[in-house]
Amino acid sequence: MEYGRQASIVRWMTACFHCGLPSPERGRRVHFLLGAERVFCCAGCEAVACTIVAGGFETYYRTRTAPAIRGQGRNYSEDQPADDRSDASLILEGLRCSACTWLIEQVLRKQPGITRAHVNYATRRAQLAWDPAKTDLRSLVAAIRSVGYDATPYDPQRQEEAHRRERRSALWRLFIAAFGAMQVMMYAFPAYVSDGELSADAAEMMRWASLLITAPVLVFACQPFFAGAMRELRHRRLGLETPIALGLAGGFAASAWATIAGTGEVYFDSISMLAFLLLAARYAQLVAARRATAVLDGLMRWTPSNALTPGQHVTVPPGERVPADGVVEQGVSSADESLLTGEARPVTKGAGDTLIAGSVNLEQPLVMRVTRAGADTRAAAIARLAERAASEKPRLVEAADRIGRLLTGVVLVVAIAAGLYWGNAWIAIAVLVATCPCALGLAAPIVLTRANAQLLGRGALVTRSSAHAALERVTDVVLDKTGTLTTGQLTLSQVVLLGHADAPSCIALARSLEASSRHPISRAFGPGASITLASVQHVPACGIEARVDGCRVRIGTERFCQDLVGRPAPSHPDVGVFLANEQEWLAAFALEDAPRPDAVEFLAALRKRGLQVHMASGDPLAGGMSPQDKHDYVERLQRAGRVVAMVGDGLNDTPVLARADVSFAMGSGADAAQLGADVVLTGNRLGAVTEAFDISRRAMRLIRQNFAWALAYNAVVLPLAALGWIGPWEAAIGMAASSIIVLLNASRPLTAKESWKASTSSSPSRSLSYS
Amino acid sequence: MESLYLLVPISVALVFLTGWVFWRELHSGQFDDLERPAQDVLADDDR
Numbered sequence: 001m002e003y004g005r006q007a008s009i010v011r012w013m014t015a016c017f018h019c020g021l022p023s024p025e026r027g028r029r030v031h032f033l034l035g036a037e038r039v040f041c042c043a044g045c046e047a048v049a050c051t052i053v054a055g056g057f058e059t060y061y062r063t064r065t066a067p068a069i070r071g072q073g074r075n076y077s078e079d080q081p082a083d084d085r086s087d088a089s090l091i092l093e094g095l096r097c098s099a100c101t102w103l104i105e106q107v108l109r110k111q112p113g114i115t116r117a118h119v120n121y122a123t124r125r126a127q128l129a130w131d132p133a134k135t136d137l138r139s140l141v142a143a144i145r146s147v148g149y150d151a152t153p154y155d156p157q158r159q160e161e162a163h164r165r166e167r168r169s170a171l172w173r174l175f176i177a178a179f180g181a182m183q184v185m186m187y188a189f190p191a192y193v194s195d196g197e198l199s200a201d202a203a204e205m206m207r208w209a210s211l212l213i214t215a216p217v218l219v220f221a222c223q224p225f226f227a228g229a230m231r232e233l234r235h236r237r238l239g240l241e242t243p244i245a246l247g248l249a250g251g252f253a254a255s256a257w258a259t260i261a262g263t264g265e266v267y268f269d270s271i272s273m274l275a276f277l278l279l280a281a282r283y284a285q286l287v288a289a290r291r292a293t294a295v296l297d298g299l300m301r302w303t304p305s306n307a308l309t310p311g312q313h314v315t316v317p318p319g320e321r322v323p324a325d326g327v328v329e330q331g332v333s334s335a336d337e338s339l340l341t342g343e344a345r346p347v348t349k350g351a352g353d354t355l356i357a358g359s360v361n362l363e364q365p366l367v368m369r370v371t372r373a374g375a376d377t378r379a380a381a382i383a384r385l386a387e388r389a390a391s392e393k394p395r396l397v398e399a400a401d402r403i404g405r406l407l408t409g410v411v412l413v414v415a416i417a418a419g420l421y422w423g424n425a426w427i428a429i430a431v432l433v434a435t436c437p438c439a440l441g442l443a444a445p446i447v448l449t450r451a452n453a454q455l456l457g458r459g460a461l462v463t464r465s466s467a468h469a470a471l472e473r474v475t476d477v478v479l480d481k482t483g484t485l486t487t488g489q490l491t492l493s494q495v496v497l498l499g500h501a502d503a504p505s506c507i508a509l510a511r512s513l514e515a516s517s518r519h520p521i522s523r524a525f526g527p528g529a530s531i532t533l534a535s536v537q538h539v540p541a542c543g544i545e546a547r548v549d550g551c552r553v554r555i556g557t558e559r560f561c562q563d564l565v566g567r568p569a570p571s572h573p574d575v576g577v578f579l580a581n582e583q584e585w586l587a588a589f590a591l592e593d594a595p596r597p598d599a600v601e602f603l604a605a606l607r608k609r610g611l612q613v614h615m616a617s618g619d620p621l622a623g624g625m626s627p628q629d630k631h632d633y634v635e636r637l638q639r640a641g642r643v644v645a646m647v648g649d650g651l652n653d654t655p656v657l658a659r660a661d662v663s664f665a666m667g668s669g670a671d672a673a674q675l676g677a678d679v680v681l682t683g684n685r686l687g688a689v690t691e692a693f694d695i696s697r698r699a700m701r702l703i704r705q706n707f708a709w710a711l712a713y714n715a716v717v718l719p720l721a722a723l724g725w726i727g728p729w730e731a732a733i734g735m736a737a738s739s740i741i742v743l744l745n746a747s748r749p750l751t752a753k754e755s756w757k758a759s760t761s762s763s764p765s766r767s768l769s770y771s
Numbered sequence: 772m773e774s775l776y777l778l779v780p781i782s783v784a785l786v787f788l789t790g791w792v793f794w795r796e797l798h799s800g801q802f803d804d805l806e807r808p809a810q811d812v813l814a815d816d817d818r
Binding site: 163176183206209213 | 775776779780783784786789790793794797798802803
């Protein structure tokens with residue numbers, strides 16, 4: 001059995017089987033493992049490898065694409081509190097490739113009592129849940145450490161610290177390159193303009209000064225490019241860093257040789273300028289990405305308290321975050337829910353109103369009853385979805401990476417061929433530098449991240465990055481009426497008496513019957529059961545039956561009640577819910593579903609965008625469609641060549657949401673996470689749907705422009721460089737300019753009116769009206 | 772022309788000196804937040 005290339009390299013250079021570092025003569029360890037003698041650099045690596053193999057996880061060594069970090073038999077302080085928590089989010093250190101995430105998940109799943117173990121490679125976080133009776137956090141962390149990784153409880157401060165370090169070092173490199181480039185340019189200037197007046201001594205001194213300053217620029221500032229190229233080399237994958245690193249190193253080596261030998265051309269100015277321009281593009285990329293993920297970070301940074309349990313009463317002081325989802329029991333205040341809904345205006349909260357975890361209580365203390373805590377809260381569900389979207393690589397980006405790799409191969413071959421043909425290393429370097437397809441790699445990711453962040457700020461959480469591409473093609477929108485166009489909160493509008501009982505007693509009876517149900521219809525009758533019932537039965541899609549003083553009563557559809565009474569109902573207006581007992585018809589109730597305030601505007605906005613709008617209502621009052629009907633309806637549209645977006649809110653919408661090309665789900669509906677929708681409307685604002693269409697369409701247009709520009713640039717410049725018409729400094733400017741143009745284009749506004757006015761207010765009416 | 776033989780080495784030394792100063796400023800947090808401090812002058816909260 002072959003355990004990867006690492007194994008073959010191992011014997012040749014006596015690198016450690018586990019971490020790939022060279023193992024010293026002294027302290028080297030040999031262990032018979034996986035059918036061969038394996039060399040280890042230290043006892044730590046040996047122990048870790050033995051643990052991995054003993055656990056049956058040797059697949060790790062076959063599938064990994066990077067060696068592990070050194071398992072230095074570290075002495076970890078046992079600082080994990082052994083409390084009675086049952087879930088946690090850990091930051092992992094030492095992740096090198098996706099095989100690492102697999103290994104950690106496998107090891108964790110073998111632990112007794114573990115119920116959930118999910119490792120996210122992109123965010124470097126592990127989500128764990130366990131049975132506190134069988135295991136605790138300490139032993140789970142120990143299990144992770146036993147295979148050579150470090151895990152610490154997720155701590156926003158550490159994350160912040162890491163971001164700061166990254167930013168500082170990027171700025172530092174940028175500064176070195178900028179200042180160095182400036183200075184080297186000055187030394188190069190006399191040689192360009194002197195017309196032979198410059199004495200040979202002075203020229204040589206300038207060259208040496210340039211060498212002295214370019215050296216730190218190359219060795220220190222350009223280190224990320226070399227590190228990236230090394231990584232690509234190790235993975236045996238051609239990437240974007242390889243040509244850059246080769247161009248920089250080759251140019252420097254040739255210039256340095258010319259300086260030392262005293263003959264030949266030097267291009268220190270071009271090299272340091274290229275380094276500066278590339279680093280500037282990188283820095284801009286870093287800042288753009290940070291700004292785009294700031295909204296997400298806010299959401300992820302705050303985690304709901306795990307110490308609470310549903311049913312508990314908590315006082316939330318003003319200025320504090322609500323620790324869990326709940327209902328206000330006492331007090332009147334207002335809450336800022338912008339973190340979750342994107343709605344900037346405070347929402348008034350009084351007794352009976354729901355509070356969402358993560359919102360901020362603004363005015364008075366509130367006493368709340370917890371309904372959902374910890375990982376069950378809406379905030380946690382949204383954060384999980386957002387995390388999934390962030391860790392997923394959209395097909396578009398993958399395709400760009402593939403094309404980029406292909407182009408890199410072409411560039412390398414052309415560079416070598418041109419260099420050999422002309423017998424001039426500078427032409428090879430110019431080809432490498434000028435045609436590196438860096439811009440291609442930048443084209444899509446930034447636009448997508450920005451689009452997601454802007455939509456989240458407007459109350460639409462994109463859970464799959466591929467949704468943008470689908471949204472752009474949508475021709476038809478299917479709307480679920482109940483709960484989507486309407487608030488879904490029914491109110492009693494009319495009572496028609498059909499028998500001898502009077503209205504108050506009929507309502508009281510209906511209210512008592514419906515009190516046991518959580519159906520939206522039930523809530524129309526209001527709270528407060530006053531009549532004691534026996535043997536209550538819920539008949540799906542029909543109604544409720546119970547016994548009152550031994551007599552059977554039913555509430556529900558006309559048919560359901562008719563079965564009990566035995567004769568058809570007396571004439572009545574067109575109403576929806578009936579009440580009857582064994583002897584007679586009692587009453588009919590008309591219910592009204594209030595439309596959302598922005599529904600009319602929303603429909604107009606969709607039509608204005610050239611979208612065909614369809615209604616698919618499951619509302620039994622409107623003789624509605626079953627989930628299967630809705631599914632078939634969407635399927636029919638798709639078969640006719642339409643691309644369908646579905647907006648729904650209930651759990652029974654799950655099949656049709658999955659069937660549609662893009663799906664939107666109301667965040668207030670059934671657990672948004674369960675619906676598996678592509679976009680979750682966290683703010684329950686319909687305007688967010690039209691905004692999603694606008695932003696996605698614009699984002700896709702920007703991406704296409706970027707691709708077109710990047711590819712066109714490369715197509716034009718490759719033959720020019722290969723013909724030797726492009727000098728090193730022109731190559732440097734061309735390459736950096738193409739990246740920066742793509743970056744600037746990616747930073748263009750995504751909305752029609754993304755001005756300071758729009759960004760300071762996100763009131764629904766205004767955001768809707770910009771169309 | 773002879774002054775070049777003095778000025779060029781001095782300029783090289785200055786580059787490294789400037790680099791060192793920037794390094795110190797960077798690590799004292801001078802460039803950590805490039806946005807908020809610029810808006811601080813506009814805020815009316817200096818009691």
